[in-house]
Amino acid sequence: MTNVLTIAGSDPGGGAGIQADLRVLDHLGLYGLSAITALTAQNTRGVQEVFEVPALQLNAQLVSIIADFSLTATKTGMLPEVDIIDEVSKHAEDGELGILVVDPVTVSTSGTRLSSKECAGRLVSRLLPHCQLVTPNIEEAAALTGITVADESGAMDAARALVAAGAGAACVTGGHWPGTPVDYLFDGSSMHMLQGTRIDPDSNVHGTGCLFSAAATSFLALGDEVHESVVKAKQLVERAIFAAISPGGGMKVPRLPRLA
Numbered sequence: 001m002t003n004v005l006t007i008a009g010s011d012p013g014g015g016a017g018i019q020a021d022l023r024v025l026d027h028l029g030l031y032g033l034s035a036i037t038a039l040t041a042q043n044t045r046g047v048q049e050v051f052e053v054p055a056l057q058l059n060a061q062l063v064s065i066i067a068d069f070s071l072t073a074t075k076t077g078m079l080p081e082v083d084i085i086d087e088v089s090k091h092a093e094d095g096e097l098g099i100l101v102v103d104p105v106t107v108s109t110s111g112t113r114l115s116s117k118e119c120a121g122r123l124v125s126r127l128l129p130h131c132q133l134v135t136p137n138i139e140e141a142a143a144l145t146g147i148t149v150a151d152e153s154g155a156m157d158a159a160r161a162l163v164a165a166g167a168g169a170a171c172v173t174g175g176h177w178p179g180t181p182v183d184y185l186f187d188g189s190s191m192h193m194l195q196g197t198r199i200d201p202d203s204n205v206h207g208t209g210c211l212f213s214a215a216a217t218s219f220l221a222l223g224d225e226v227h228e229s230v231v232k233a234k235q236l237v238e239r240a241i242f243a244a245i246s247p248g249g250g251m252k253v254p255r256l257p258r259l260a
Helices: 017-027 055-068 080-095 119-130 138-145 154-164 207-222 225-240
Strands: 003-010 031-043 047-053 073-075 099-102 170-172 180-187 190-196
Touching: 003 017, 003 055, 017 031, 017 207, 031 055, 055 080, 073 138, 073 207, 080 119, 099 119, 099 207, 119 138, 119 190, 138 170, 138 180, 154 170, 154 180, 154 190, 180 225, 207 225
Parallel strands: 003 031, 003 073, 073 099
Antiparallel strands: 031 047, 170 180, 180 190
């Protein structure tokens, strides 16, 4: 069995965070493990409360998992404070997390800030040098690099800057821009512009970034190269958005396609 760990916040509404990640891992035939960085009170209408897990408690989760499981890959999501980033970074520095994918979650789809403003610098200095892939949206890419990401040029500059900061590859996702969504993947040598399809311009779908990064992590764990993993992840998310459901009274939630 291929073991993959997600280090992220818990979404009791099931649309994002740990819950979404584990759905993706199971869907793709991997064994999913989780370490929780924050408990949230949220639903499809938004985030009402965030309760951060103490860094000592997160470290206890990680030590327990690492002692028993061989990790092929790890993805990080919501890392709300610098001490949480430091704990994760220690294990990454020791080579205990396997392939590392960083989804630098800063703000929820509904607009709630999920990490302190000091986290961006710490993420870049401590965690990015150990990751094979970082997957920011345009707002997160701007926060991490200080580059204005308002057009294609800015997105490509940000992707290059993230790789220069130590990431193996960077994919700046363009789903938050109007029109045709284009992701910009820089692998250290080549820039790839990955055009997608806008499934429903009027819908507000919650948790797509979590699905994308979890899927990319999964394909890397299964042996694909970065470019192939990102392309497959993008295709999976597009199908999940197309099949999105409305389990509550607010935002839609992507639904993973049935496997043949």
